[in-house]
Amino acid sequence: MRWDEMPRGRRAALLALASVEVALTATAAADLWFRPRESVRGRKALWAAGILVQPVGPLAYLLWGRRGSGARCRGRAGDEGPAAEGTSALTTPPA
Numbered sequence: 001m002r003w004d005e006m007p008r009g010r011r012a013a014l015l016a017l018a019s020v021e022v023a024l025t026a027t028a029a030a031d032l033w034f035r036p037r038e039s040v041r042g043r044k045a046l047w048a049a050g051i052l053v054q055p056v057g058p059l060a061y062l063l064w065g066r067r068g069s070g071a072r073c074r075g076r077a078g079d080e081g082p083a084a085e086g087t088s089a090l091t092t093p094p095a
Contacts, residue, residue: 021055028058031066039067 003011028051037044047065050057 021058024058024062025051025054028061032061035066041065041067 006014029048032040032044032047032051040047041064047061050065051061
C-alpha cells in the first residue's frame with residue numbers, strides 16, 4: 001500500500017513508531033559512544049552492530065548491554081572537580 005493510500009490514523013501511527021525507533025537508536029548509540037569500555041557488557045563493536053538491528057537491538061543494548069549507571073562517563077555524580085567537593089566553579093572566587 002502506498003503512503004497516500006493509507007488511512008490518516010495508520011500514517012500517524014507509523015510516524016509515531018518510527019520516531020520512537022529513531023529516538024531509541026540515537027539514545028543507545030550515544031550511550032555506547034560515550035560509555036567507557038569497562039562499563040559495557042561485551043565488545044562495543046558488536047553492540048554497535050547490534051544497535052542497527054531494529055527494533056530489538058537498541059532495546060537489548062539499553063536493557064542488557066550496560067554495566068552500572070555510567071554516571072562517570074557523562075560527568076555527573078562521582079566526577080572529579082569542584083562540583084564533586086560541594087563547591088561550584090561559578091561561585092568560588094578566583095584565588
